[in-house]
Amino acid sequence: MVRPLWQNWALSLYNKIFGKFPGTGSSETAGKSWAEFFIESVIRVFGFSTIGFVLLIFLFLLKEGLPALWEVAPGNLFGTRWYPTFNMFGTLPLILGSAYVTIAAIVIALPLGVTTAVFVREVAPQWAREILKPLIEVLAGIPSVVLGFFGMHVIAPMLRSALGVPTGLSAFTGAVILAYMSLPTIISVAEDALDSVPKSYRDAALAMGATRWQTIWRVTVPAARSGVAMAVMLGMGRAIGETMAVMMVTGNAARMPLSAGSLFMPVRTMTATVAAEMGEVANGSVHYHTLFGIGIILFILTFMINILAASAIFKKQRKGGLR
């Protein structure tokens, strides 16, 4: 029997999702009972549910956020003033605020994270490794609201008196906290990358008379560079999406951070804006739609970062190493 192509395709999709029926005589289903068939179908559906969740999240963001595009004039929506009470929905200061804080955080976290990862993986004696690794895991576990609280009460006053600025709640304070929040991600991914560099590379360099230091920076780290780049990307994704700590320590003034001096002045990020304002808006209002619109931007940004990271992971599985 010759089936049309689409029927073949649909049938194979069906088989992939629900498996073959028991009792059809195929070797794959021999000895299988209907109970097992049922359980395995449930397991399959749960496996596929993750795709459904991602789609659902995106759909609901679109449903609530897209109306902002025609409710707010484009000149207003991408303008420089965010004053929702006066119907000014300029998202540019928020987008730049997020970018500013994130880049400042990565500038702090990149050298710290990479050197620490190299130290833990290549240099540190066993006892130091056994202290460092659990501590970094603990850092990953500290709730962001606790770090924000600490930033407000300890770091901000310290900065204020040290720099003589009117408020310690600034882009810089946020960047420091974000840097520490992205460090566990950066360190663990970079460590994996270093781990997958073959031992023979190191041995070859050492046999040529290079010192361990030269081996690390001229052979091992360059060989792991794409993995290290991925570590930084993922750390960045973590920093862009961080909400509570940033909201508590950046001062939340929606101004354009354009000069280097803005580093020590308050800024407002996209995440902090959504978190601070969504509780007070009327459902279905223009303001409400715009906040969901900011959610769409955040979703797409992190989605792109993760697609990049995932493609590197898939390559790793094919090549057998995160390099």
Added chain:
Amino acid sequence: MDRYRTQQIGFAVMSLSAIVVVAPIMIVIGIVLVEGARAISWGFIFSMPYEGMKEGGIFPAIVGTLILTVGTAVAAIPVGVAGTVYLAEYAGDTWITRAIRLAIVNLAGIPSIVYGLFGLGMFVLFLHMGTSILAGVLTLAIMTLPVIMSTSEEALRAVPMEFRTVSASLGGTRWQAVRYIVLPQALPGIITGIILGILRAAGETAPILFTVAAFYLPRLPQTPFDQVMALPYHLYVISTQVPAMPIRVQYGTALVLLFIVLSMNVAATALRSYFRRRRQW
């Protein structure tokens, strides 16, 4: 020799950077511990707040966080574990499997505040659950899925292939191998993943902002459709929204939250290393 001098200096700088990374962690925990310990008493933990939260305890917030954590576990474990079993034991390397993996990576990367927006849009408004425990728990459960799935998949993959081959050679079906051999062997790893996942749910604020958290609610919830107070949100509220809040109470709340989250973290790590040492393969 000169380059050995460079190496010495270089290594010293590296250990210094490692110290710069870990020292603040100990400082944060130390300060919260010392300052918070002054607020901790039976009354602080087991009584209701009053006088606009300035007096009394944080009991409803602790109970709220425990309810949300247990609820998240109940909702996320079946989906997470079953989904992992599919990925690790049934799925081949097809485009669908790759799409599932991509979805997991993406779920892990979505900002927590976006989960909050999604929970508001879908559970609170579209499904008419209102601001309720149910809506909050479902939102948190989706957020914890990727953590549970990626950790448990590692645990399932660590079970040697021979175990499955032997089961098949004795006439067992694939499900029998999973049910009686692979799952029991991988259980400690799966439990570690579950703890790591719900620990994230216990400490998060952004997803519960619009889905469940109550500003001030000095009683315990009666039904899944009630709001609750939760520790992370409570800490945010009393440190930013309430003027003239005693600093002692703020540190006390931070300490209780940190204690709950870190003790789960330590439990997960200890469990993992205990079973790694004990296993025979």
